[in-house]
Amino acid sequence: MSPAENVGAEQANPPSETGWEHFAHDADIGVRGWGPSPEKAFEQAALALTRIVTDQEVRPLEEVKIVRTAPELELLLVEWLNAIIFEMATRSMVFGRFEVTFDGTQCLAGRMWGEKLDVARHLPAVEPKGATYTALRVARTPDGRWIAACVIDV
Numbered sequence: 001m002s003p004a005e006n007v008g009a010e011q012a013n014p015p016s017e018t019g020w021e022h023f024a025h026d027a028d029i030g031v032r033g034w035g036p037s038p039e040k041a042f043e044q045a046a047l048a049l050t051r052i053v054t055d056q057e058v059r060p061l062e063e064v065k066i067v068r069t070a071p072e073l074e075l076l077l078v079e080w081l082n083a084i085i086f087e088m089a090t091r092s093m094v095f096g097r098f099e100v101t102f103d104g105t106q107c108l109a110g111r112m113w114g115e116k117l118d119v120a121r122h123l124p125a126v127e128p129k130g131a132t133y134t135a136l137r138v139a140r141t142p143d144g145r146w147i148a149a150c151v152i153d154v
Helices: 038-053 073-091
Strands: 019-025 028-035 062-069 093-103 107-116 137-140 146-153
Touching (some): 019 038, 028 038, 038 073, 038 093, 038 107, 038 146, 062 073, 062 093, 073 093, 073 107, 073 137
Antiparallel strands (some): 028 146, 062 107
16 A cells, blocks of 8 residues: 555554654645654654655665745744755655754754655655645644644645
């Protein structure tokens, strides 16, 4: 079953401190990441984005750096995910490891590691077109975890 077909059930260890999941949204796919900090939640949302494309192993062979700014965390999440989508499309790459740091709440410095897309090995399911403002949420939950979520146009 491809990642896109397994949307309702696919998640990575929900009870853990960090994790991600997909959620259904009409013809698109929602991504949600969580962790003990906004940085970790953004990293997990990026992993959920990658898993829309492939559920195969992605080797950390090449590093790509991204810097983005936005006036608030929610908009910064959309900028971050759209930057990843841009890098995947223009470099023909998939990514499997992410690191995020914030300079205040308006500037994100991200690092991601991945490799060239190998269609035979990665078996890509869909190509994400863009992160949207639909179901956009970056917030601290009552249990202290951070959530970062939005819908991805596929």
